Amino acid sequence: MASAEFWYEFASTYSYPAALRVGPLAEARGVSLVWRPFLLGPIFAAQGWRDSPFNIYPAKGRYMWRDLERTCKAMGVPLKRPEPFPQPSLLAARVALALEGDERVNFSRRVFAAEFGEGMAIGDRAILGALLAACSVDPAAAFERAESAANKGRLKAECARAAEIGVIGAPCLVTQDGEVFWGNDRLEQGLNWAAGAHVGDDV
Amino acid sequence: MASAEFWYEFASTYSYPAALRVGPLAEARGVSLVWRPFLLGPIFAAQGWRDSPFNIYPAKGRYMWRDLERTCKAMGVPLKRPEPFPQPSLLAARVALALEGDERVNFSRRVFAAEFGEGMAIGDRAILGALLAACSVDPAAAFERAESAANKGRLKAECARAAEIGVIGAPCLVTQDGEVFWGNDRLEQGLNWAAGAHVGDDV
Numbered sequence: 001m002a003s004a005e006f007w008y009e010f011a012s013t014y015s016y017p018a019a020l021r022v023g024p025l026a027e028a029r030g031v032s033l034v035w036r037p038f039l040l041g042p043i044f045a046a047q048g049w050r051d052s053p054f055n056i057y058p059a060k061g062r063y064m065w066r067d068l069e070r071t072c073k074a075m076g077v078p079l080k081r082p083e084p085f086p087q088p089s090l091l092a093a094r095v096a097l098a099l100e101g102d103e104r105v106n107f108s109r110r111v112f113a114a115e116f117g118e119g120m121a122i123g124d125r126a127i128l129g130a131l132l133a134a135c136s137v138d139p140a141a142a143f144e145r146a147e148s149a150a151n152k153g154r155l156k157a158e159c160a161r162a163a164e165i166g167v168i169g170a171p172c173l174v175t176q177d178g179e180v181f182w183g184n185d186r187l188e189q190g191l192n193w194a195a196g197a198h199v200g201d202d203v
Numbered sequence: 204m205a206s207a208e209f210w211y212e213f214a215s216t217y218s219y220p221a222a223l224r225v226g227p228l229a230e231a232r233g234v235s236l237v238w239r240p241f242l243l244g245p246i247f248a249a250q251g252w253r254d255s256p257f258n259i260y261p262a263k264g265r266y267m268w269r270d271l272e273r274t275c276k277a278m279g280v281p282l283k284r285p286e287p288f289p290q291p292s293l294l295a296a297r298v299a300l301a302l303e304g305d306e307r308v309n310f311s312r313r314v315f316a317a318e319f320g321e322g323m324a325i326g327d328r329a330i331l332g333a334l335l336a337a338c339s340v341d342p343a344a345a346f347e348r349a350e351s352a353a354n355k356g357r358l359k360a361e362c363a364r365a366a367e368i369g370v371i372g373a374p375c376l377v378t379q380d381g382e383v384f385w386g387n388d389r390l391e392q393g394l395n396w397a398a399g400a401h402v403g404d405d406v
Contacts, residue, residue, distance in 0.1 A: 047260050057250050059371045063385060070382075168262045179273075182266060185388055 003032040004194035005174040007162055008108065009040045010093055011086035012170035013054070013064060016116040017071050018184040019109050019171070025187055029195040035104050037096040038162045039089065039155070040170055046163065052086045071184065072116075080119035087115055088123035091146070095128060097155050098145040099137065106135045206235040207397035208377040210365055211311070212243045213296055214289035215373035216257070216267060219319040220274050221387040222312050222374070228390055232398040238307050240299040241365045242292065242358070243373055249366065255289045274387065275319075283322035290318055291326035294349070298331060300358050301348040302340065309338045 006022050008015040026033045044053070054061035065081065072079040092111050096104050110131045114120040120127055129139035145151055162172075166180045173181040173190030181190030209225050211218040229236045247256070257264035268284065275282040299311050313334045317323040323330055332342035348354055365375075369383045376384040376393030384393030 043262075047262070057371075059246075059250070059366075059369065063369060063371050063383060066383075067385075163262075166262065166266060168260075168266050180266060180269075182270075183388075185386075 001032050002030060002194050002196060003034060003176060004191060005034045005036050007036045007038055007167050007170060007172040007174060009038060009170035010089035010096075010108075010111055010115065010122060011052070012040060013068050013085075013116065014071075014184040015171045016112040017068070017075055017077070018187055019112045020075065020077060021184070022171075022173075022187050022191075023105065025191055026194075029191050031191050031194045035096075035108060036158060036162075037093045037104075037108065037155075038158045038167070038170075039093055042159045043163050043168065055085070077113075078117040080117060082115050082119045082121065087121065090123075091125065092122050092128055094146040094151055094155055095132070095142055097158065098142060098148075098151045103135060103137055107131060107137065110134060204235050205233060205397050205399060206237060206379060207394060208237045208239050210239045210241055210370050210373060210375040210377060212241060212373035213292035213299075213311075213314055213318065213325060214255070215243060216271050216288075216319065217274075217387040218374045219315045220271070220278055220280070221390055222315045223278065223280060224387070225374075225376075225390050225394075226308065228394055229397075232394050234394050234397045238299075238311060239361060239365075240296045240307075240311065240358075241361045241370070241373075242296055245362045246366050246371065258288070280316075281320040283320060285318050285322045285324065290324065293326075294328065295325050295331055297349040297354055297358055298335070298345055300361065301345060301351075301354050306338055306340055310334060310340065313337060 004026065006018075008019055022033065044050075049056055052061075054064050069079055096108050096111070099107055111122055111128070114127065114131060115122045122128065125143070129143070132139040132142050165174060165178065167174065167182075168180075169182050171182075171184060171187075173187055173194070175181075175190060175194045179190070179193055181187070181193070207229065209221075209229075211222055225236065247253075252259055255264075257267050272282055295314050299307050299314070302310055314325055314331070317330065317334060318325045325331065328346070332346070335342040335345050368377060368381065370377065370385075371383075372385050374385075374387060374390075376390055376397070378384075378393060378397045382393070382396055384390070384396070
């Protein structure tokens, strides 16, 4: 079965619609998805950015929020800008990585919906705990696994891996043959590629 | 008739496929297009960039060239990276602005095809002259109009206008109601909006 990796960051605005869309899009193409939470911080820091580029470059930020508004409206999903933006996403990423399979997917979708659909503070342990409970995951056990040295190291390795394979932003769809498709608006293209639509394409 | 503005920059890589695609896409939706050449330099300078962000941020540059390669391959058009990148685009932009209607469109498409399809130096007056001649435009007369004080001032005003309406990169599709859609991959969305597909959308 064809498969692809979905790299996402909880602080990333476009990861929100992507996380809601990517599952059904992959299923429709017979592509199995691996959800890979990571942090953009190290990747941005390597470019000299200590904040979201949407804050560093206000014109880009204004464009992005309007564009996201249109995108969410077209999808019929709510959008409420969290304050501050970006939200601290480290704990959510550690928790997501400590979960496996459907639990990771369900938790991740709920985090995005809470953060960008309801403007909730996803750096808040109580809020993440409630989201875990809503996924039928025991919060205390999940936080313990999330904050273990092993899991912290694993997240660091994931971030290094992202940089290594050319993930330059979030979300990214990465195919088995190493193609990177960046952006919510490139999910279909990346999944088509993963499903073999490029067979015979000798680029 | 619905109309939209197509803002493009001759040094911009993604303006190349967009310039080849946008005409038929607009026609299919009954949208009349105004081609508006401009320069990204002043917009990038306002963000502190003195070079293409694809050069300043090499990881982003590597992604872009691979992505453009895939895009061109899928469209069945050639891609040859011009050296240096970005190409000096001031003269081409002045010439395009000095032309009107179909002449501007034809010349602009030829410039992009020469630059990114054949890797030609579009800062070279002789090359632009040959492209003008191929459009049945007298090169000497076109250069004279292009380099008149009035036309130079007009291009400056176009760049100021671009910044004012929220054009943050190239290409951009701008609708009559002021919506900006940035990127070759957003042409369809912008043109659908221009054609009224958002009627009833109260965002």
